[in-house]
Amino acid sequence: SSGTVNVFAWGDYVQDNIKDAFEKATGIKVNLSTYGSNDEAENKLRAAGGKGFDVIFPSVDTGPNYYKDDLLGAIDESKFNVDKVIPSIYRASINLGATNRGKRYLIPCDWGTEAMTWDSETSPDLKYGTISYGDMWKSDMAGKVAVRQKSVLVSLAIYLDDIGEVKSDRAMDLYKSEDDCRRVFEAVTNYAIERRGNIGAFWNNATEATAAFTDAGCSIGQTWDTTGILLNRETNPKWRYTMPKEGGLGWIDTMAIPSGSENVDQAYAFVNFMLTPEAGGMFANNTGYNSAAVDADQHLNDAQKAAFSMAYPDAAAIDNLWWWPAQTDFFGALRTEYVEKFTNA
Amino acid sequence: MKALARTYGRTLSGTFVFLTAAWLLGMIVIPQLFMIERSLWVRQESTQLSLEIDRLYNEVSLLRFDAQGAADADKPAIEDKISGIEERIAELEAQEKAPQKVYTLSNYTRMSGLHFRIFVRTIVYAAMVTVLALVVCYPIAFAVAQVATPQAAAFLMLGLIIPYAINELLRVYAWLMILDYQGVLNTFLDWIGVTNLAAKQWIPFLESPAAVFVAMVYTYILFMVFPIYNTLETLDRNQLEAARDLGAPSWRIHWRVAIPHAKPGIAVGCIMTFMLSAGSYSVPQIMTRGTSGDWFSQTIYRQFFESNNWNAGAAYAFTLLVVCIVFIFLMMLVFRVGVRDIAR
Amino acid sequence: MLGKGKNVVLDGVSMVFGTFTAVRKTDLEIGAGEFFSILGPSGCGKTTLLRMISGFLEPTTGRVLIGGDDMAGIGPNRRPTALIFQNLALFPLMPVWENVAFGLEARGMPKRKRRERAMELIDLVALRGQEDKLPGDLSGGQRQRVAIARALAVEPAVLLLDEPLSALDLKLRQHMRAELKSIQRKTGVTFVYITHDQGEALTMSDRIAVMNHGSVEQVDTTDVLYDNPATPFVATFVGEQNVFRGKVAEVAEGFAVVEGPDGRLRGRVREGLSKGDAAMVFVRPERMQFLNGAGLDNVVTARVDRRDLEGPFVNLFLKRDANEIMVHIVNSGAAGRDLDGEQRVGFAAADALVLPTGDLARD
């Protein structure tokens, strides 16, 4: 192995301050590549046969996609400090896809949510505690809703389960078996299609999500936390972001070491560095996501703290999060199928 | 080979043949064969059983994790529980078969009704884009080739090329900014009083497929203009004058003289535009924000990258390729254009 | 069956492109039904003149009248003219009959009727049987005829032809000359024919206008033009000439004597030359004779340089210092084969023409 580490990360994850700090601390050079979606990361790694990178940042639920083709190496838990990861997150990740057949492959790095963003001027009544996924499907919202196709069907499933219209064990049935998955998706999609007129824009990335509100005229929708927070902070304070009462959609991004990694030691060094409170704080300030490192919150700046309290006004907001479970093959395929059905309705 | 060798000698001709062969085999055929091979099999496995095993493993992992923090007293009980589950796992794993690779045409045949509809719609849309591009570009090609002075023609050409200095993503994004509900065009209309953005009364350009058409025509203008220009440039101006002298009005001159002459160029332009639009991913993806329906290329993309079904994706892609090639031959038949004319 | 020709009058017409004068102020009257040629070297403005008549160019000054009507502002598609282009400009993708019928199609004649009419014209130009071929499948002469039929189909009063034969090879060109001429006679349409080939102009035309550098130097019937060219340019551009330079020594009774390096030469003269003026003596090669002792008005001695058989003629080239003298003798078997060395050649004063010195046609 050499004195470099090939990091394949989300575009905004490893910014210069982190990179410099790591290089200074360890003397290992970071060779950074970036991607913009899980699909891209996954498929690039797959096409490369698991080679070429030493650290990668998959979302925890996409783990199974990697396991199938043996793209990741198992984590040696003795080589990094398990206690540096917030224990509850570390534990939760087990079920969400971080382990496979008894071995751990993914180490939580950060987490975030996808929840409600809305225009508090045109909808002054909406607020934390009462706001619901269902608000997007009300009849007075025609053409004003911005959503991501892939997640909106899930949030709708949670909502419909909550109001008892489509029972799905808080959407967990989607992952249970192909038949259950199909049943729930079918019902949810039909519900959505009936109200398709509400959709003003679909988005797939932050650029589109922002534009959906600024250019496409949407006034409510489901966005990533960063989008909502930046809309509020940079564009207009009327934009608010918070958790709906059914619980926000929570995601965890992790760090993994591809099976073809040639710099395993350096990879662990990098992982360990990312989990230091200082790096975690830097990370959160850089990106607006929440670090999974213990004590990272000590290093947050004010803006980030303010944003956090807007998004998660109380502990319940976090406790109530709905975490994306590990993906199964049928889930991926069926979700695509119903997304297409909804999109093309 | 002999004909080639006579002019260029053995060494050079050999180099040409070698390079072409390397390109043909190493860069086109063999890589494509890999893909076609992929489209011909599926992986069969018993998902439900594997899921169950995975679930049990996760249970074990959880128990192990909890055991670390548990009181020492509880540990034996947990260990018992774990070993119980592990037995069950062993039992199930014995039943689990390795996934099997089965050769089949099912990737081709299993296209759902929806996908088929999208496919057909894409072909229709691509054809519409092609026709639109033709209508938009023909007058330009004609003007540059036949009407403008050579100097003016050079600058017009330059004007045509400049938009290609920027990346396709940006070009499309710019169109999005223009056509959006609160975009440049609607803002302008608001300003002259046609729409009222404050009251959310705007013209929803993006909701119609026309928005995609506008951006796509924009993106592929060059591919239509150049071939037509190239053929029209060779049209003897005397023919136009002869037609006029014989009393024909402008439209008839075009219909009877210029367009027939430009046919090979039109065919080539149409073929290229059709191909590119049928295979375009970023334009519909960015332009519509999903609100006006998918194009088939998006479906292919999702098969590959969201459904994780490369095999089906390869089959879809191959289908598209075949249909496009059929389209080419159809165009060549309709326009009576030979394979060779495409290069003109 | 075809409309009678109309006359064409150019009244002070000129054409300026930017700063370049392509056609200088020109007055010209072309009679109805006449076969009128415009002859001149490349670039002299022939095509420009023709395009003003056909309406593709508006003259910078002056008027074009056809059949007495001022054509100002009337486009090419509404003038009673039809133009045959140098390269014919047949529509390569239409079969012959559609080419011929195109003008009728443009006038909205129904398909059946126009095909009928086209067939009549195809008969006229002897192309029956070729009507469904594409122009590319025809020989040069046949294509030529299609172009004529196409132009005649619109029943023009004036047919304008821009070097229509220049793309053909020699034999065919000669053949088509006769054909064009006979079609012109049959139809009675006014032909305005452009060419830079003097042989073509001479054989076909009733009258010829010779142009040079944008102006018309002479308009006359062919015989007058050949025998009495008005300027050195016309003299040398039309037909072959032997040229002798010198100074006028004497002028009397329509004849002048020119003294120069070749001796004293006598020839016809028109007014405008007086003693001492620089002048040129022009003699056609066919008017020169080899003299076996016997004398003629003018005699020159020169060395036989070479003998070329040109078919009906034998050309003998003689050298006298830098001057080359050409003598045409009719090919009567062994004509001129025995001539050699220093020879005396002569010509009658009536066959020689004296003109003030001027530009010759380059060759």
Add this chain to the structure above:
Amino acid sequence: MLGKGKNVVLDGVSMVFGTFTAVRKTDLEIGAGEFFSILGPSGCGKTTLLRMISGFLEPTTGRVLIGGDDMAGIGPNRRPTALIFQNLALFPLMPVWENVAFGLEARGMPKRKRRERAMELIDLVALRGQEDKLPGDLSGGQRQRVAIARALAVEPAVLLLDEPLSALDLKLRQHMRAELKSIQRKTGVTFVYITHDQGEALTMSDRIAVMNHGSVEQVDTTDVLYDNPATPFVATFVGEQNVFRGKVAEVAEGFAVVEGPDGRLRGRVREGLSKGDAAMVFVRPERMQFLNGAGLDNVVTARVDRRDLEGPFVNLFLKRDANEIMVHIVNSGAAGRDLDGEQRVGFAAADALVLPTGDLARD
């Protein structure tokens, strides 16, 4: 300064493309230093023949010998020939001198020396001062000369010219004929010259081979070819002819009498015709005369149809039933202007040639 010409022998050469025979078995000997023309209508196989000599085509049968050496298997770049292409094929992106020097460059001559040599050739063809221009900036005649200089630069023993003048206009073509001929004399190189223009062939060549449909019909000097064509095709392809058809009535002492719709006509005859055979009588238009009472061997009456001035000649066209008779009279002022109506024209038996009926050259 230039290599002497070599002779070219074609020994039973033929060329078959697929099933199409472009050149039938041909034997031909072209003398060293000769100006030899191959004349024939388009498509008769001239270019094919030339390409076999130059080495671009290998004959299907037979041998090509140049200077006595069998050329089988020797490529165009190793034969002592140089080819001048119909379109000249000058390298458009090289200046004149590089064009001329290209063959020397190919032989590895250093730049300085080859420029020197090129300049000599440029002088030879009178292009001094043009050496640094591109071919596109030259006039047609100048380009022609560059092509000649380029071909001569490699000091070929045989220069092959494929209709090199056909792209030029008439005046220039005539001028270049003389120039080519004089270059051939100066250099002594064997010229094999292809043309479909009989005038060109007649004026320049020492000998001419006339081809038709892939075979050589006659090889002779120009005078013989003109006066004694071997076949009706050659008779009509070379120069103008009046043709009278009929049946042989009498053969005696080298003369035959042919009876036909135009009466009894007497003319020279070679062996091979006997009484009763279908025959054709050929008379050149310049050998015919208008008879004012006086008789000649043969007399025909016909109506004057039209009179064309061709410059040195006046062509009179007479009609007799379907037959057209052409008479050339030297243009001596008013020649033939007074002739009209029914006329008697005649010609001497010695000026007429009787041949067995055969194909005529189409025109």
Add this chain to the structure above:
Amino acid sequence: MTTATVAAAPAPIRRTREGRWASIVLTAYMVVFFIYLFAPLLVMTLAAFNAYDYPSVTQWRGWTLKWFDELAGDERILQGLWNSILVGIGVIAVSIPLGLSGAFILTRLQSRWNGLLYGVLVSPILTPGIILGISTLIFWRNFEVPGGLFLAMMAQATFIASYSMLMFMARLQRQDRSLEEAALDLGASSFLVFRRVTIPFLAPTIFTAAVIAFLQSIENYNTTVFAIGGNWTLVTEIGSRFRFGLSPVINVIGVIFVVLTVIAATTYVMLKERDRKARMAR
């Protein structure tokens, strides 16, 4: 006599009344068309000077040049730009010889298989770009070649060579074959023929093909994104930033490219024009 013919440029149609209407309509259409062509560029350029954090013109926050500064400090973008240029040059180096070879074989060899060969050689143009990228990557994996600039170049060259080939074929079909024969006849070796006759004839096309290859390479996303492996080009960098919100830095790059293209192309046109004038004058 003939020189005048050579120099005479085709005269533009000087229209009389009839034609005038047609030309007014055509001119009006051209104006509309060029507005269509340049409107997006204008929007994109304006957004580069907008102080707002996302590329936008409707959310106007005042003029700024800060995005230019930011570009200067953005190492990944600059490195990506450099990588793009490297790949572009590589693509030229690969696709031009390939395209030339294919064009020679297709135009010079008369064979029944030409149609098929042609079909296969142009098929990369028709294949979705993603698939080219992936198939290239998979193919080269057999030789242990990982994704990177090299593979990106190979994958792009696969289809860009087809475009070059089409251009070369068009040119070769217009070639006067007798030039090559003349050179051979003068004793030239095949190399000399190629170097002195064929290549100079093709030179303008080689130039344009290289420019087009470069432009296509620079702007390609779909193919590159897979073949590029851990490395990145300008476009893949833009693509991966799409998710986190584009910043007007991207527009700044666009503006710079447009300005560069305009300058380069204008000089090219001007030089050609001057050349033409010089030639006319001679």
